[in-house]
Amino acid sequence: MxxxxxxxxxxxxxxxxxxxxxxxxxxxxxxxxxxxxxxxxGWKKFLGCKIDLSLRPLIPRPETEFWAEQTIELIKKPCHCEPRPQGPRHDNPELCGSLNPEIAASLSLVAPRNDKISCLDLFSGSGCIGIAILKHIPQAKVDFADIDKNCLKQIGVNLKVNKISPSRYRIIPTNIFKPLLKTGNYKSKMASEVEPLKTYHNIFANPPYIGLKNKTKLQKSVLKYEPHQALFSRQNGLYFIDQTLRQAKKYLKPNGQLFLEFSPEQKNAITVLLKKYQYAKWRFNKDQFNRWRWLIVKID
Ligand SMILES: C[S@@+](CC[C@H](N)C(=O)[O-])C[C@H]1O[C@@H](n2cnc3c(N)ncnc32)[C@H](O)[C@@H]1O
The missing domain is CATH 1.10.8 (Helicase, Ruva Protein; domain 3)
Known part of the structure; x- marks a missing residue:
C-alpha cells in the first residue's frame, strides 16, 4: 500500500x-x-468542523468541502448586483474555475446580512455541509434531510460535537423532499406530526449520483465500506438530480438558490434537465481538480 x-x-x-x-x-x-x-x-475535519463518522455515513469528500466553502463565502458576502440570465451561453470555463466576481455578480442573495438565512441540507449524510453553514454563518438556520436513520442520528451527534444550538436546526427524515414519519429508535410520531419542509433561501444538495454501470470504477474500499445508499442512483446516476431539479422550485423562496453537486460527465444531461424544468439562471462550476462538479441554480 x-x-x-x-x-x-x-x-x-x-x-x-x-x-x-x-x-x-x-x-x-x-x-x-x-x-x-x-x-x-472516527472523525474528519470539514471546514473547521469536527465530523464524527462513528455511525458510518458517507465520508465527506474534499470536492464537497471545496464548493461548500465557496458557497459560505457567497452567502457571507452577498453581492447586490442585479442577477442576469445564465445558461449555456455563459458556460465559459474561464469564468467558472473558481468563484470570482463574475460568479458573484450573477447572484444576489435574498437575505440581507442581519436577517435569518434559511437553509436546507438535502441528502445531508453526516451533516457536514449544513454544520459548516451553521458554524460559519451565525444568522443561518438549517433543516437537515436524509432518508437514512443512521445518518439522522449521526447528524444529531455532529451538531452536539460542534456545539450548535438546537434552536438553529431541525433534523427531518425525508424521501428526497417528502417528509417521513420518525420511526424506530429515532422517535415515534403520529402521521399528523410529520415535520414539513418549508421554503428556503438556500438548498444544498449532494445526492447519490454514481450510475450503477460505474460501480466497477470505484475504489474497492469505497465499495466495501461506504453506504451504497449514499453513492448510487438509477438513471445513470441522474435519478436524484432529476428529482431535485424537478421539485426544488417548490421549496425555494423567491430569489432562492440551489447548490448541487454532480459528477463531471453529467453536465450535459443536467443542462437538458435545467431547460426541461424551465430554470432561467444557472451556472456550472469546477472543483479544485478542474472538473465540472457543482452547480448554482437561481430562481426568480
Ligand atoms: C452523497 S451522500 C451526501 C452526504 C453529505 N451531504 C456529504 O456531502 O458528504 C448522499 C446522501 O443521500 C441520502 N439519500 C439517499 N437516498 C435518499 C432519499 N431517497 N431521500 C433522502 N436522502 C437520501 C443518503 O443516505 C446519503 O446520506
Missing amino acids: PYLNQQINWLLRDKYRNKITPAIKKDIIRLKQGEPLDYII
Missing part, C-alpha cells in the same frame, strides 16, 4: 495523540485490509 506509512502517521496523530498503544496494532491491520482511514480514526 503506497501511503500506508503516511496513513499510520495520521492515525497515530489523530486517534492516539502520538502515543503508541496495543490498540493501534489492530487499527493498522484494519488499514491494511483497506478500511478507510477516516472510519478508523
Whole structure:
C-alpha cells in the first residue's frame, strides 16, 4: 500500500495523540485490509468542523468541502448586483474555475446580512455541509434531510460535537423532499406530526449520483465500506438530480438558490434537465481538480 506509512502517521496523530498503544496494532491491520482511514480514526475535519463518522455515513469528500466553502463565502458576502440570465451561453470555463466576481455578480442573495438565512441540507449524510453553514454563518438556520436513520442520528451527534444550538436546526427524515414519519429508535410520531419542509433561501444538495454501470470504477474500499445508499442512483446516476431539479422550485423562496453537486460527465444531461424544468439562471462550476462538479441554480 503506497501511503500506508503516511496513513499510520495520521492515525497515530489523530486517534492516539502520538502515543503508541496495543490498540493501534489492530487499527493498522484494519488499514491494511483497506478500511478507510477516516472510519478508523472516527472523525474528519470539514471546514473547521469536527465530523464524527462513528455511525458510518458517507465520508465527506474534499470536492464537497471545496464548493461548500465557496458557497459560505457567497452567502457571507452577498453581492447586490442585479442577477442576469445564465445558461449555456455563459458556460465559459474561464469564468467558472473558481468563484470570482463574475460568479458573484450573477447572484444576489435574498437575505440581507442581519436577517435569518434559511437553509436546507438535502441528502445531508453526516451533516457536514449544513454544520459548516451553521458554524460559519451565525444568522443561518438549517433543516437537515436524509432518508437514512443512521445518518439522522449521526447528524444529531455532529451538531452536539460542534456545539450548535438546537434552536438553529431541525433534523427531518425525508424521501428526497417528502417528509417521513420518525420511526424506530429515532422517535415515534403520529402521521399528523410529520415535520414539513418549508421554503428556503438556500438548498444544498449532494445526492447519490454514481450510475450503477460505474460501480466497477470505484475504489474497492469505497465499495466495501461506504453506504451504497449514499453513492448510487438509477438513471445513470441522474435519478436524484432529476428529482431535485424537478421539485426544488417548490421549496425555494423567491430569489432562492440551489447548490448541487454532480459528477463531471453529467453536465450535459443536467443542462437538458435545467431547460426541461424551465430554470432561467444557472451556472456550472469546477472543483479544485478542474472538473465540472457543482452547480448554482437561481430562481426568480
Ligand atoms: C452523497 S451522500 C451526501 C452526504 C453529505 N451531504 C456529504 O456531502 O458528504 C448522499 C446522501 O443521500 C441520502 N439519500 C439517499 N437516498 C435518499 C432519499 N431517497 N431521500 C433522502 N436522502 C437520501 C443518503 O443516505 C446519503 O446520506
